[in-house]
Structures are given as structure tokens and as C-alpha cells.
Amino acid sequence: MKKSTSLSNILQLVIPEEKLRPILEELNYVDVGRKFTVYDLLLFLGEAAFQQWKGYRDGVQRMALSGLSSVNHSTLSKKAKDVPYELFKRLLNVMIGLCNRKTKRKLGIPKELLIVDSTTISVGLGRLPWAPIKGEKAGVKLHAGIIGDRMELHKVTETTGKEHDLNSCKDLLDSQYILVADRSYGKHKLFDLYQAREDRQYFVIRLHNNTTFTNPISRHRKRPFSGSIEQDLTCQLGKKKALSENRFRVVILKDPKGKPVILATNLHWYSPEGIANIYKKRWQIEVFFRWIKQHLNIPRLFGTTENAVYGQLYMALLVYVLLKFLFEQGNATVHFSAKLTFADFDRLFTLQTLPLEWRIYLADAADIITRI
Template sequence: MKKSTRLSNILQTILPKAEVLPFIEQVGYVDSARKFTVYDLFLFLSQAALQQWDGYRDGEKRMPFSGLERVNYSTISKKAKEVPFELFKQLLSLMIKKCNRSARRRLRIPKQLLVVDSTKITTGKERLPWAPLKAEKAGIKLHVSLIADTAQLHKVTETTGNSPDISSCKDVLDNRFILVADRAYGKHKRFDEYMDQHQYFVIRLRDNTHFHKPVLRIRKRPLAGSIEQDLTCQLGKKATLSKNRFRVVILKDPQGNPVILATNLHRPSAENIAAMYKKRWQIEVFFRWIKQHLNVPQLFGTTPNAVYGQLYTALLVYVLLKLLFDQG
């Protein structure tokens, strides 16, 4: 495992905070802290071991670059003194149990890519007065998550056409997968939420995104292909500033335009991060296919029940055809 691996992501997947809290109660420790809790100490000590930090002072400086919120070294020291070591002994026993083969299969640490996007279906305003868009148009959206490598439909939800994509993103996510999405899903505060939810992601940023305190990642080999930069930073300014630091990979598309990707994956190479994002094209192919082959743009009815009933049935047919094709 590389030292730059975001250990806390994997660790929080296997031992989430909610699962650790009962053990804290068992050892009789009352955790009254708000800023630096017992769980934060646990993550700090884990990073310190992996990255061979020199002590609390050294760790204080390195915390922001490891996805941890920075606190004063004296706070860390005091906490480490107070918390009974029996807690960490019990967590060790729990980790040993979880990391056997059968447990690893049940945990389903993300390996596959889940591509998320929406498609809009428009018509005249008079046909769908309950779903108005600009001018004389009306329309609805289908928000879809698709397993990239297999093109299998994973989750779907519906909204009217003027609903922002990011507001419905949570309804089609699954933190067993790595989320891959375009700029419509690139809200900095949402990235912080993904960290709390243990949701891995590779999401394109807008070209004017501000990088706060950028630090270039150390590489053993020079950047290859279209990759131009590989760094970590906080994203945004002031009110939009992210709480966590994220990895940013910058590359050029075939036309020479910049493509800026944000991710909380730190183990894959920058080249692999770029390859993950390119898988997003699968959902564009999916939308084009269902519109060309399943009569999706031709809405028969005018009520919500009629419209969505038709569209969900069309998607059901897609799933059936995909099954038959895969088994043929």
C-alpha cells in the first residue's frame, strides 16, 4: 500500500463512527469534545502510523494533507492521554474479525464505477402544464445511475425538468461504488458530505474553480499522456470553501480544453483517475440508445402517472433486453 493512500476512507468504511461509539461507552469514557473526538483521535493515530509522523507537533502540520481537520498538537496530546487504551485494544480485535475473507466480501469496498447523470425530455407547455420550463416548453428529467463496465441500470428517479441534477443525486447513489459524474454534480459542500458518507467519487469541476492552498503530490514518475497536474487542495472561496482537502487531477481533452477532476481517491494514479472519468461516456450512450430504440422522447399521455408510467416501463424493457443480450 502506498503511503499516500487515503487510509481514513478505507478505515471509515470498515469501522464507521457509529460502530465505534458503543465501544467508547463500554470502556467508560465520556467524550464531551466537539472538535476533536475519540474517533478523530483514532483516525489521527492510524495516519500517524502509516505515514510515520514524528509526533503530535508533526502530525498537526500534516493533518490537512491527509483529509483530517487540523487541531493544536496539545489538544491531540491531551486526548491521547485521557482515552483508555482498552478501547484501541478492542478495536484491534474487531478489525481482525472484520478482515477475514468472508467479511471482506460482505463489506463490498468500492471497486466498480457508478456513472450518474440525467436526461431531459421536453414537449410543448400545453401538454405538461405541471412541468413548465422556459418560454413555451415543458419537460421532465430522468436521473439515472449506471454501472459503467456492464451498462447495467442501477437506480432511477424522476423530477420535473427545472429541478437541479444535484438535488436528486442522493436518490441514485450507492456508496458501494465509486461515483463518476460531470460538472452539474460538482458542489464543494456536497464533496464534504460524500466524505462523511464514505462515498468515493470522481467528479468534473468547473473551469473557474478556485484551489485553496494547493500542494503538488509527490510522484516517482513524470505525468503521462494528457495529464498536466496532480495536487491536493481545498476547493472554493469563503462560503463555498470545502472543509476537507481533495485531490485534483487536471488534464486536456482531445480538443485541448482543460478537464479538472476532483476525487477523494488517493491510491490510483492520476492516469487511472482520468480513465475512470472517461467511463462517464457510457451513460451518454445509454441515454442515446433508449431515446433511439425505446420511443422515450414520444410521450403518450399528459399526466404525471401517464408520463412516468411510460418511461419506467421503457426502462424495464431496457433491463430485460440487457439481460437477454448478456445471456445470449
């Protein structure tokens, strides 16, 4: 039972080796490995993220126990350096398409939230000289969008740590959702672009406290504001060259410490309290980043090249998507007395001490995958 419920066994059901071939052909990559192939690397990185191995050398000692092909440290390191990380990025998108619930929408206004932000993984400059940040530090960024409430990973892209978040935002947009973001994404000219798009991008984005409101007009309201709301108005944002072409709605509230929170949006039919509640959902992406860093070994970078670093990070995110899917499907399948939290599922699965009903469910993984 233990072997049949290992992560690598389930990965092989979800992503059989033949799925890699057309992608590798598109990337013009020829796998010349015999003892250790690209597919072996994929399974290694998956188990390394799941079991939080410390690096290539540590993984070499644990591979056989996880049912993986044994190989020496040098071969493993060279393979990770050689395989283009675009392969793992595409496989992540395949996994997201397989495991995330399909959004069924009618024509109309989107209601679900797409929460975007980035997280930086930093190391010493000597390890990643191609990705300097400041001083003696280097690092890379993962820019992610998750579906609010469901905590499903929707889109991801990567940059070096110096890259501004705004430059990656275009890769995360999806007009089927309301974009929710912090001040790093609050550029007025982008708001005009969102408004001008044929498939308008609705958004709730925090502004800097020194933002200029040009020609402000307070919105009429019969009842006093509730909660921490202080103002609700429409205006153009910025001044001179930075002045927005369109008028946008601005909702101003106070955070628990009494500091102002200024939100810009093009959702004119929501109450100001509704706009504030949408922005409060932004904390979910902080929870997401904290979880993957604590549970998927993301801060511990094994290699030093772009392929090795980004390949490891994309495989860790792929494991997150798969675990989230297995957890949600399992909780909907097992008896209510056997239901688990996501944290407990991850911990018990890693230790191979899941309750019997869960082990039976995972042993039937082939049927789970065919129902995706």
C-alpha cells in the first residue's frame, strides 16, 4: 500500500512519460540520458519538493527508498542544469488545466477573484551571479495568481529578483476574474488599459498614500458608512503626465492600526463595504506563499543555473496543484469522520501514515485521474 500511494506513483499516472515527448520536441531538446532521463529528473524534483530533501546529495541517498532510479550526484546536477525549465513550466500549466475546476460562466460580470503577488527566494550573490538583487544578495521571483477562496493556483511566471512586479502583471491577467493586488501593481496608466480592453479587466488595487485625486466627486449615499470605510468617490488618478484618462472609483478605509488604505477600482455597482471585503481577501496569497515555502522546500535552491533553479520551483508548484486536487477530491470521497484539513493531509501523506480510508482512496489514483 505504501508504494502505491507514493507521490511519484501518482505523478506517473497524471503525467505519463509520453506527455513529455511533444514538449521536448517543441523545445528542440534531445534527451541523450540512458540511466537518468528527463522523466527521472521530473520524478526526483517532485519527491524532493514533497519530502523536503536538502539538496542533490541528500536526494541521491533517498531516491531508492522512494522507488526512483538511483544515480550519482554529478549526473543529477548536470541533468538539472541541462533540461530547459520551460518544460516544467508547461507541465505546471497542464497540471493546472487538469486539476483546477473548470470555471463555468455565462456572459456577465465576473465574481471570483484573481489575487496576484510575488515572492522572492534569495541567496548569496555567489550562488546566482546572473540574478543580483542588492549588495551581496541574489535571488529570483515567482509571480503568481490564485483564485480567491478556492486557493487554486491559476497562473505563474518567473523573473529575477530585481524585476518590478508590474512587468509580470500582464502575464497573470484574466478578464474572467476580478484582479486584486497590492500597491506594487497600482499604476494609473495600466488602469486605463484595463478599462480600454475589449474584455474589460475589472480590478481592486491598493494605491500609494500620496496618490493625487484630480476632480474628485463624492458618491451619493443615503446611509452612513459602516466599519472602517471613510470615503467613497470618483476621480481621475495622478496629475500631469501620470494623470489617468478615465475616472475611477476610490474607496478609502482605515486598517486595524488606523492607517489609511486607499483602493482604486472600476467596480461601480459594489458597495464600498463590498470593495473593502474584496481587498481583504488579498491575504490569501500571503498564506499560499507561506505554505509553499514551508512545505515544498522552495527556499532551498539545489542548483545555481536558470534551468536548475526555475525547474525546481515549477515542479514544486506542480506538486502543490496535485496535492490540492487530491485533498479536495479525497475530502469529498471519504466518510465525514475521516475528513482532514489540508495541513493534516500533507503531513500524514508525507509520513505515509494516512488513515486507511485515505490510503484506499489514493491507491485508486488511476480512477481519480480518469475522472479529472
